[in-house]
Amino acid sequence: xLIALAGMNLIIGFYLGKADDKREESRRRLNEIxxxxxxxxxxxxxxxxxxRAYVATKDPKKLDMYNELDDILEGKLARPENYGLEYxxxxxxxxxxxxxxxxxxKGPLEDQFLKLxxxxxxxxxLKKAKALYVKVSTTERIAMHAVRGEFDDGTGAFAKxxxxxxxxxxxxxxxxxxxxxxxxxxxxxxDFNRMIRxxxxxxxxxxxxxxxxxxxxxxxxxxxxxxIVIASVFYLQLRFxxxxxxxxxxxxxxxxxxxxxxxxxxxxxxxxxxxGAIEAMASNLSAAFVSLEDKVKISEMTAAExxxxxxxxxxxxxxxLPATIAQRLQGGEEVIAEVYPEVTVFFSDIVGFTDLSAxxxxxxxxxxxxxxxxxxxxxVEAHGVxxxxxxxxxxxxxxxxxxxxxxxxxxxxxxxxxxxxxIQEFPxxxxxxxxxxxxxxxxxxxxxxxxxxxxxYDLWGDVVNVASRFESTSLANKIHVSEAVKVxxxxxxxxxxxxxVELKGKGSAASFYLLGRKKEFPAVIEFKKH
Numbered sequence: 411x412l413i414a415l416a417g418m419n420l421i422i423g424f425y426l427g428k429a430d431d432k433r434e435e436s437r438r439r440l441n442e443i444x445x446x447x448x449x450x451x452x453x454x455x456x457x458x459x460x461x462r463a464y465v466a467t468k469d470p471k472k473l474d475m476y477n478e479l480d481d482i483l484e485g486k487l488a489r490p491e492n493y494g495l496e497y498x499x500x501x502x503x504x505x506x507x508x509x510x511x512x513x514x515x516k517g518p519l520e521d522q523f524l525k526l527x528x529x530x531x532x533x534x535x536l537k538k539a540k541a542l543y544v545k546v547s548t549t550e551r552i553a554m555h556a557v558r559g560e561f562d563d564g565t566g567a568f569a570k571x572x573x574x575x576x577x578x579x580x581x582x583x584x585x586x587x588x589x590x591x592x593x594x595x596x597x598x599x600x601d602f603n604r605m606i607r608x609x610x611x612x613x614x615x616x617x618x619x620x621x622x623x624x625x626x627x628x629x630x631x632x633x634x635x636x637x638i639v640i641a642s643v644f645y646l647q648l649r650f651x652x653x654x655x656x657x658x659x660x661x662x663x664x665x666x667x668x669x670x671x672x673x674x675x676x677x678x679x680x681x682x683x684x685x686g687a688i689e690a691m692a693s694n695l696s697a698a699f700v701s702l703e704d705k706v707k708i709s710e711m712t713a714a715e716x717x718x719x720x721x722x723x724x725x726x727x728x729x730x731l732p733a734t735i736a737q738r739l740q741g742g743e744e745v746i747a748e749v750y751p752e753v754t755v756f757f758s759d760i761v762g763f764t765d766l767s768a769x770x771x772x773x774x775x776x777x778x779x780x781x782x783x784x785x786x787x788x789x790v791e792a793h794g795v796x797x798x799x800x801x802x803x804x805x806x807x808x809x810x811x812x813x814x815x816x817x818x819x820x821x822x823x824x825x826x827x828x829x830x831x832x833i834q835e836f837p838x839x840x841x842x843x844x845x846x847x848x849x850x851x852x853x854x855x856x857x858x859x860x861x862x863x864x865x866x867y868d869l870w871g872d873v874v875n876v877a878s879r880f881e882s883t884s885l886a887n888k889i890h891v892s893e894a895v896k897v898x899x900x901x902x903x904x905x906x907x908x909x910x911v912e913l914k915g916k917g918s919a920a921s922f923y924l925l926g927r928k929k930e931f932p933a934v935i936e937f938k939k940h
Contacts, residue, residue: 413687422628423694426701429621430708436617437712439526440610444719446522447606449493450539450599453483454546454592456498458583461550465557465579466802469772473554475501478509480547485522488513503773532605539598546591553579584801589866593859607719614712621705628698635691636665639684657685664688669696747858753810754822754852754895755873756795757881758829761845763803769842778840779803785832793825798869808869811857819852819898823924826850826889834887849881850924851892879913880921889924896922904928 460476463469475498481487487509490497500506516522523536555561556579560568582588640661656675663671669692675685760766760782767775779800786805790797794815798806807825810818826848833846853873859866876892884890896905905922912918 418631420694422624422631423697423701426621426624426628426698429617429624430701430705433614433617433621433708433712436610436613437708437715440606440614441715443523443526443528443606444603446519446526447536447599447603449483449489449519450543451596452493452495452497453479454543454595454599455495457547457550458592459498461554462583463772464554465576465583467772468557475508476550476554478511482509482515483519483543485515485517485519487511488515502776528606529609532602532609535598535602535605539595539602542591542595542598546588546595549582549588549591553582556582593866603719607716611716618705618709625698625702625705628694632691632695632698635687639688639691654681657681657688660685661688664692664695669693669699747856748812749854749856750811750814751854752816752818752852753808753855753857753869753873754819754850755855755869755877756807756809756822756826756848756850757878758805758826758846758848759881760803761847761886766842766844778844782833782836782844786829789825789828789832793821793828795821795825798867808855808857811855811869812867819895820902822850823895823899823903824927826924827926830887830889845886847881847884847886848889849877849879849884849891850889850895851877851880852894852898876913876916879916880911883911883913883921885923891922891924893920893922895924899924902928904930 456479457476460472460479464472464476478487479498482489482493490509497506501508519540520533520536523533528536552562555568556575559572559574561570561572561575562568563570657673660671660673660675671692673685673688676682766778770778783800783805786807787797790807795807795809795818796811796813798808800806807822808818809815809822809825815821830846830848833844836844851873853871853876855869855871855873857867857869880890880892890908890911891905899905904925904927906925908921908923910918911921
C-alpha cells in the first residue's frame with residue numbers, strides 16, 4: 411500500500427507539472443492576442459496623426475512612417491521590439507531608429523490571430539475592426555493623394571492628375587464622418603479585447619481550479635501516506651527498537667516542517683523500505699509545496715496582468731472622453747446627448763503659427779505645442795473646466811459641461827487670465843516671440859457622444875461658432891469676449907470696450923477685452939488698458 415500511495419503521489423506531481431505548462435500556454439496566448447489587438451489601436455491613432463501631419467506639411471517622412479505603420483499591421487514589416495503607443499514618438503524624436511525594412515513580418519493580422527485559436531465570434535469581431543481600419547485608411551490615403559493633386563481614376567488607382575485640393579483633404583480628415591469611423595474602430599477593438607479577456611479569464615480560472623484540485627489530492631495522499639507510515643513505525647518499534655527510534659526521530663523532524671530530513675537507515679527489510687518511502691514522501695511534499703507557491707505567485711501575476719489590461723482599456727477610453735461620460739458608456743448607455751442652456755466656450759490660437767512652425771520645424775513645433783498645452787491642461791484641472799479638443803495650435807475649453815456649474819463663466823475667465831499670463835511670460839523660454847488670441851462667449855450648446863457609438867465628445871451650437879469668431883477677431887495677447895460674458899462678470903472683473911466688431915456670418919456685435927480681476931491693484935489694471 412505504501413508503494414501504491416507513493417506512486418500515486420508521483421503521478422499527481424506529474425499532472426501538476428502538466429497543469430502548470432497548460433496555464434503558462436494560456437497566459438502566453440492571452441499576451442500575444444492582446445498585443446496584436448493593440449497594434450490596431452496603435453495603427454489607428456498614429457495613422458490619423460501622420461495623415462493629418464502630411465496634409466498640413468507635405469513632409470515625406472510623415473508619409474514614409476504612415477506606410478511603415480500600415481506594413482507592420484499587415485505583417486509585411488517585422489513588428490519592432492517593445493512596439494507600443496510611445497514607439498512612433500521616439501522614432502519622430504530620433505531617439506530610436508525606424509523599423510528595419512529588411513525584416514519581414516509574420517503575415518496578415520488575420521492569419522496571425524487564426525494561429526492563436528481565437529473563436530469564430532472573436533474572429534468576426536476582429537474582421538469588423540479590420541474592415542473599419544481599412545475604411546479609415548482609405549479616407550486617409552485619398553486625402554494624402556488629394557494634396558498632391560492625385561485622384562481616383564475609377565479603377566482604384568490615383569492616376570488622375572489635377573490641381574491639389576487642400577480643402578478636400580482637410581474636409582476628409584477633420585469631418586464628422588472620419589471622426590465617427592475612428593470612434594467605431596476604437597469601440598470595435600475595445601469590444602474584441604473585452605471578449606478575449608473574458609474568455610481567458612474563465613479559462614485561467616478553470617485551470618487554476620484544476621491545479622488546486624490536484625494539489626488537494628496530493629496533500630490528502632501525502633497525509634494518508636504519512637498516517638500509514640506513523641502506524642507502521644509504532645508497530646515496528648516493538649520489533650526493531652534501535653532502528654525504529656531513528657525512524658521515529660526522522661518522522662518527527664518531517665512533521666515539524668523539515669522536509670530535508672534523512673533517515674540514514676539502509677537495508678532491504680521492512681524498516682529500510684519504510685525509511686525509503688518516508689524520504690520519498692518528504693521529497694514529494696517539498697516539491698508539492700514549492701509547486702504550490704509557484705502557482706500562487708503565477709495566480710497573483712495573472713490577476714495583476716488582467717487588472718493592468720482593464721486599467722489600460724479604461725485609460726484609452728478616458729483619453730478620448732471626459733471621465734463622467736466614459737463611466738456612462740461603460741455603464742451601458744449607447745447614446746449620450748444633452749442640451750446645456752448655460753455654458754461658456756473658450757477658443758485660443760497662436761498668432762502667425764504657420765510661419766512660426768515653418769521656422770521651427772516639425773520636431774520643435776511639437777515641443778512648443780506640448781509645452782503650452784501641458785500648462786493649459788494643468789490650468790483646466792485647476793479651474794474645474796473641461797478641455798474639449800485641440801486642432802493644430804487651437805485649444806478649446808468649455809465651462810459647465812459635462813458637469814453643470816453655475817459659475818462656469820467665472821471659471822473660464824479665471825482660466826483665460828492665467829493662460830494669458832503664462833503666454834506673456836513664455837517668450838523668455840523661447841527663441842521666437844509667442845503671441846496668442848483668445849475668445850470667449852456664453853450661451854446654449856448641445857453636447858454628447860456623436861453618432862450611435864462615437865468615441866469623441868464634442869459641442870455643437872451657435873455659441874461655439876460665435877466664440878470662435880471672437881477669437882479670430884481678437885488682437886494679439888488679448889482676451890476678446892462678448893457682451894453676454896461681460897454682463898455675467900462685470901461685478902468681479904475689469905473690461906475694456908473694444909467697440910463693435912463684425913463677426914463672419916453673424917453681423918456686428920458689441921465686444922470687450924477682459925483685462926483682469928477687480929481685486930488686482932488699480933495700477934496693474936490701468937497698465938493693461940494701455
